Amino acid sequence: MKRISSIVLAMLAVSCGSRTPYDAQGTFEATEVVVSSEATGRILYFNVEEGMPVTAGAVVGEIDSIQLHLQRKQLSAQLSALTGSRPDIEAQAASLREQIATQQTECNRVKNLLRDGAATQKQLDDIEAQIRVLESQLTATLSTLGKNTASINDNAAALEAQIAALDDRIAKCRIQSPVAGTVLVKYAETGELASVGKPLMKIADLDHIYLRAYFTSDQLGRFGLGDRVRVVADFGGDERYDYEGRIMWISSESEFTPKTIQTKDSRANLVYAVKIAVKNDGRLKIGLAGDVLL
CATH class of the missing domain: 2.40.30.170 (Efflux pump adaptor protein, beta barrel domain)
Structure with missing residues (x-):
């Protein structure tokens, strides 16, 4: 009887051990x-x-990344030369503005003389015509210089974009871990x-x-x-x-x-x-x- 009980308990233990808990x-x-x-x-x-x-x-x-650094150096030199060729609009227009101011002063003087009868209408007309010519020259000069400057700025922006692209490629030459782990x-x-x-x-x-x-x-x-x-x-x-x-x-x-x-x-x-x-x-x-x- 004792042997049978031991067998039963062993079977129960095996049965319980095989169950998925x-x-x-x-x-x-x-x-x-x-x-x-x-x-x-x-x-x-x-x-x-x-x-x-x-x-x-x-x-x-x-x-x-040495080749990328050399390309960047070349582009930086081109950018420096390009920005150095940008025209000084104020300096180049200063001469015409000075001539216009001088003619405006002369025009005012002739007007005063004309009122006193010491000058003729033709003298006044000639000075006013010369002022209009100088103003037209100033407008044309400013327009040309403005277009040249805009073209240079556009080319400089393109070079700056190429340099930025190279900087990004150079940065990607560094192997970095994107996450901690x-x-x-x-x-x-x-x-x-x-x-x-x-x-x-x-x-x-x-x-x-x-x-x-x-x-x-x-x-x-x-x-x-x-x-x-x-x-x-x-x-x-x-x-x-x-x-x-x-x-x-x-x-x-x-x-x-x-x-x-x-x-x-x-x-x-x-x-x-x-x-x-x-x-x-x-x-x-x-x-x-x-x-x-x-």
Whole structure:
């Protein structure tokens, strides 16, 4: 009788151990960013290693940009020569304005003499005609100088735009991390030739990690966005750690159950993906298995 009881208890223990105690299963993921080259040239230095933390905006490498610097120097010289040829409108028009002022003074003097009968009408008409000629010359000169200046300004603006474009290309020769995170993979080394679009490294923010789990349709009504759930990280064997998770995304479309996932209801073929944000204490890794308890 005692032997039979022992067998029954052992069978119950095995039966209880085989039951699935969680509501969903998934794997931990993180937002990964592949940093690619934005320039073509030889990599002068690339100071990152896999597992190394980087900060957002940190310069970790540089691509040869000497040809771009030489082009910029050439354009800067052209711009300097062009702006130096810009006419001094006021200086060139000053002589005509002075002549007009002199003739205006003479015209006023002749008018006074004409009232006293000491000058003739022809003298006044000649001076007024000369003033009109000088004013026409001034207008034409200002128009010509204005057009020349506008043309020079347009050409200078075009050169400045080319210089700005070169500055942007030179800036892209610096290899920077767009986000803060940890280097997962390093694809290039110092001395290699980089080209636009070539992957250089992969970065992930391991401080903000999430579990992608799959739930059946009848489970969706038990939680919503922002709800807190219990996440259990499975490190293998008996090593399991509990974390507080927050529902951050629920898929709007169903999909077939991934082969690596075991749902609570094995009869359900269609499931919904759910992202659960978890604060990483340093132990969680990408690809680690995790369970969810609602």
